[in-house]
Amino acid sequence: MKVKTPIPREKGFDKTLSLIKEGFHFIPRRREKLGSDIFETRLIGQKTVCMAGEEAARVFYDNDKFKRKGALPKPLKKSLLGEGGVHEQDGEAHKHRKRMFLAMMTPERLEDMKRIAVEELDNKAIEWGKKDEVVLLNEIQEVFAVAGMRWAGLPLKEEEIKERTQELVDMVDFGGSGVGSSAASFKKGVSARDSHEKWLQGIIKKVRAGKLEVHPNTALYIVAHHTEQNGKKLDLKAASVDLNNSYRPLIAAAYYIAFGVLALHENPEVTDKLKADKDNYSQMFAQEVRRYYPFAPAMAAKVKKNFEWHGYKFKKDMLVVLDLFGTNRHPDLWENADEFWPERFKDWKESPFAFIPQGGGDHHAGHRCAGEWMTVMVMRSCFKYLTENITYKVPEQDLEYDMTRIPTFPKSGLIISNVKRTTASPVDLMLHEQSQTVVKS
Numbered sequence: 001m002k003v004k005t006p007i008p009r010e011k012g013f014d015k016t017l018s019l020i021k022e023g024f025h026f027i028p029r030r031r032e033k034l035g036s037d038i039f040e041t042r043l044i045g046q047k048t049v050c051m052a053g054e055e056a057a058r059v060f061y062d063n064d065k066f067k068r069k070g071a072l073p074k075p076l077k078k079s080l081l082g083e084g085g086v087h088e089q090d091g092e093a094h095k096h097r098k099r100m101f102l103a104m105m106t107p108e109r110l111e112d113m114k115r116i117a118v119e120e121l122d123n124k125a126i127e128w129g130k131k132d133e134v135v136l137l138n139e140i141q142e143v144f145a146v147a148g149m150r151w152a153g154l155p156l157k158e159e160e161i162k163e164r165t166q167e168l169v170d171m172v173d174f175g176g177s178g179v180g181s182s183a184a185s186f187k188k189g190v191s192a193r194d195s196h197e198k199w200l201q202g203i204i205k206k207v208r209a210g211k212l213e214v215h216p217n218t219a220l221y222i223v224a225h226h227t228e229q230n231g232k233k234l235d236l237k238a239a240s241v242d243l244n245n246s247y248r249p250l251i252a253a254a255y256y257i258a259f260g261v262l263a264l265h266e267n268p269e270v271t272d273k274l275k276a277d278k279d280n281y282s283q284m285f286a287q288e289v290r291r292y293y294p295f296a297p298a299m300a301a302k303v304k305k306n307f308e309w310h311g312y313k314f315k316k317d318m319l320v321v322l323d324l325f326g327t328n329r330h331p332d333l334w335e336n337a338d339e340f341w342p343e344r345f346k347d348w349k350e351s352p353f354a355f356i357p358q359g360g361g362d363h364h365a366g367h368r369c370a371g372e373w374m375t376v377m378v379m380r381s382c383f384k385y386l387t388e389n390i391t392y393k394v395p396e397q398d399l400e401y402d403m404t405r406i407p408t409f410p411k412s413g414l415i416i417s418n419v420k421r422t423t424a425s426p427v428d429l430m431l432h433e434q435s436q437t438v439v440k441s
């Protein structure tokens, strides 16, 4: 990690507009220009420290030094994350709420998720075979939306699928940069959340009243009956936000699937390696997709109490932003960091602070993503399905992706054509693959 002391300060006024314009490039460019992995700037009208690298992530995920209350920008809360959920809890309240999520992620339930996702994918592939071409990102978003809602135990009617899927997509992708999307698309994200939460609240009420029976191992049951530290059930709003948090983020993994198919297209030798799956190649491939391709650019927190680090005084309530994407591409941590090379994960010395596409640190004690194991398992199975169970072509299209858009994806949405199912059922795929249910980082 390169640290210049005193910590450099970016000249000029508030840089929020530059952040919106530059997206994933905002922090990495300034680290380069200022020659330091920590620098000071101004964002949303306040002094802000931006930082990147393993050492920075270790400090950022120290619960004694940082808190989440007041750190998340309002647009993100209103659309993507919701208000009153696990993301903005701190201390014991956070640990207690996080346990609720981790109780859903048992090995059996993760296997369930994988099975359901492959089933939905196979159903879709039957439809794809009847069409000239399909936009893979949209198709996988629907696969994951339906799989997530089924897995969570929600009573989803056939005629509701399109509407509920669109709500989930609008919450995650509100039409451009997550920070700087247009007012109209942001409004779409907010109204999608309102409608979805209202639907969930109705369902939770029925479960609590004993009018809807649901298996006790499902997210729906666990959230509906979860009690807070004060012994009271979660209030209905928070319950709907966190129930949504148990499956909505799977939509994010659809972007990784589109990027993975792009990687397969650009590196044709990878397809055979994926099929052979020697040394758990599919695991290495999924990890490299998460490392190399952009999804979450950064994470924000506020200083909990004054401390000094590298001679810099971090003052209580100061805004600090960790460069997630830049850490995954940091040259100190990754050889040829800007190359797509799954084999790098073969002898990788696992570190919970060097590889942080879904946050860093400890899943139980900190804010690291509760769905990381699920993400990797589902990604592996999808990539294996797409290479072993179907054949397809990638026609001429615009495969560029815009690094100022958050989330970003190949501009065409990744069109595939001439889809043919090569096996009648994906059952072999599911049986022969032993899942890794614990991904250390």
Ligand code: HEM
Pocket: 086, 087, 088, 098, 101, 245, 246, 247, 248, 249, 250, 252, 253, 254, 256, 295, 296, 299, 357, 358, 359, 360, 366, 367, 368, 369, 370, 371, 372, 374, 375
């Ligand atoms: C591509 C897939 C995903 C990405 C890129 C992603 C990314 C992230 C990131 C960056 C965080 C914040 C870490 C922090 O606060 O420092 C997070 C937290 C979280 N994620 Fe994910 N996530 C993904 C999939 C999932 C899935 C599938 C689930 C659930 C099934 C999930 C549930 C959560 C929850 C509940 C939190 C809050 C954890 C906490 O605050 O303690 N995520 N995720």
